[in-house]
Amino acid sequence: MKKTRTAGGLERVDAQEAQTLPLEPRSIRSGLRLSIRGRGVHLRGLRRPPKGILRWLAILGPGLIATSAGNDAGGIATYTQAGAKFGYELIWVMVILTVSFAVVQEMCARLGAATGRGLLDLIRERFGIGWSLFAIVIILIANGGVTVSEFVGIGAAMELLGVSKYIAVPVGAVVIWYLVIYGSYAKVERILLVMTLVFFAYPVAAIMARPNWVEVVRGAFIPTFRSDPAYIFLVVGLLGTTITPYIQIFQQSSLARRHYGPERIDAYVGAVFSNLMSISMIIATAATLYVAGHRDIETAADAARALEPVMGASAKVLFAIGLLGATLLAGAVLPLATAYAVSEAFGVPKGVNLDFRRGKVFFSLFTALVVIGAALALVPGLPVIKLLVGVQVLNGILLPIILIFILLLINDKRLTAELKNTRRNNVLAIGTLILITSAVVVMLGSQVLEFFGIKLFGG
């Protein structure tokens, strides 16, 4: 039989004789050899998640990118402020938070896998309508606040690039709204993620700035307590900006409960990487700004200076690009996730694939969050960095409430069955809860006392 390449069957079939294999055979994966009913078969078409090194790359790749993107405007502001104000002193908080963050992150992933449902959805069914309204309000405040801070970040980034925020923020809001509603967001997301890669300069900057490593280690492992309201304020800010995993349980999980397992490692690895990144931000800022005596970050331009050891004169521009990518990402995801979760709790149709008539509540919520977030970010004379840190502090204050809900839900056997919290999990999680709550109580307490003229700390 003659083997020739036929031109897509323009001959009669019998004249065609045989459809030949392609001239250049494609390389084929080896696949899996299996014996089924005693017959050996070679299966190449299995849709398997990668294993071995590939699996680690698959986890770490997106994980790393998500980590850098997770450091949105509020995160960058808080970490750099912590480094500039107190040098290496606050690193110990981040070390402790790594454990807490990993535990909380893993609990959220597990709750998602066990129930396949969002947080507000679960609260509505388990605790009834009153609690669900309470949780909705909390989450609207927290995420609304962060949304404002993202738009502030967009404005700050564009001002670094020489564009007035009064132009940049409205344009940013329209762009985000359009991209999400008209579905091209997924494509743009990758570009934004690439932009945030700029932040990987922080670990490099942290090393190139030649920090005093003895002090770094001391800061990391020997807790210091200062009777300075700004100190405790920043501790709560660090809590609020680091532990924000409940974003992921806003959305329905794509995991199935029977296969929960590897995700545990993913959650832990993600938490460690994310916090290493944050710590490098603190070190980079401490080694440049703090050491130079520049103790208060007021504008984004100040924060960009920490990158100068790596990037020199272009630090400002590159920082602005990274910040823009991160804030646009978060500025789109947060309102979307919030609108999604709230619609779910109310039981109204949700999703960007709906037309407006069918998803009135969903679209109105999303639009309102974007519009109000952008509008508040435009208030003239905002102290940018103070506001960003303030929002994270607010998140820190609300965090214990959300954590209590998560803990109650994950310990509910009817929901999570064999994926229930183990005792060790509970100890760590409750420890985290106590830690956060006491930090919040101390901060709020000192502020209340100060209001009445009593100074707890001699700051």
Add this chain to the structure above:
Amino acid sequence: MVMFSQLRRCDITDDQDRQAKLLDLSIDLLDSDYPPITRLFFLNDKNKKHWLPWEQVRTIDLKSHRIGVQNLNERQQLVAGSLGKDVLLGDDILDALVLDLQNRRATRANDLWLEGDESRLELRAADTSFGGFLRRLSGGRYGRISKSALCDWRYVEFLRGEPDAVRNGEGYHLRVARLPPGEIARLTDMLPYLHAAELITLLPDAKAVDALEVLSPERQLQVFEELEEEQALALLTLMAPDIAADLVGRLPTKLMRRHLERLPQLQSERIIDLLRYPEDTVGGIMTNDVVFVRANLTVAEARKKLKQPLKTPDFVYIVYIVENEESRRLRGVISLRNLITADDEQQLEDIMDPYLTTLNPLSLAQEGAYRVIDSHMAALPVVGGEGQLLGLVTVDAAIVQVAPPSWRTQAPRIFS
């Protein structure tokens, strides 16, 4: 007549003026389209849950928030299992996800609309409006009742969010099975995966397969793994081989082998054959459930011969003509229309179309998909090195391949 949130504010009083606070009501879900209230639940002075049958109710006075019953002392304590198949309005149905079949959506019952009188009070509708939300929060004081936001209970399917509930024999109306498969699948896609698995478990197998086939691959896998093995096998047997292969190929190896060994021979071999091709090739997107017939037959003979093979496959609009059943070497095609309209005595070879475009199973899926779409045919055959018919790529499968990712789950699949 009354909203459940308003009724819940009532006290229960009996002829001797003993009082108790109404907690909840239960219904017998399967009794009729509009299930009647069966029992009243309340706490006694020792804070233990008790119930009275609805027959005890004498009067309902909403103005003074009073439900008059005969004798509170005839109460019975609520112990595990004494609820039977009854469903609690407050604990179970309120706030739970329900399927509103009229509007084809998953929603939540914010409040419930009851109608009737002392002798028989029925659950008539679920209130899904924001007003219902307000009314609940205010204990029935505020929140306008808008009739248009009420979902008629006749068109509501109540799910428990636990696939085991079906297997434990909980009651279901199975109203959802009346919808066409695509709509069931859309509804399933809106639900959390345990609800989705419950729904699929509930449906008769033929419907369940249709709905399962349309789900997005990740969702399909999640739902599939919640099914019991017997049902899983039954569904795999009925499923189009290409979709079944995609699904089986995602299962853990042990489970995959188990299923492949227990499936009926024919389906199992079809799936294995498809799994031989990497997923980015034409072989990876084709189906091998093809209707073909030998060439040297008359039209009448062919019709007779095809009667059985035409019954099951999803794609039947083109019949492929092969040299003989063993070699399966492709000779031509004939559309179902031509086969039916042709004269009985004509030879298949004379009326078939011998000019055809074929695809190679190992060429890129993307290229093959464009060839199918460009050909404006419902499907193109896939032919192996010896000229043997291996399968076909339908236009549905091709569109899914070339469509932007966000469309893929929405693209309707008609042929496969």
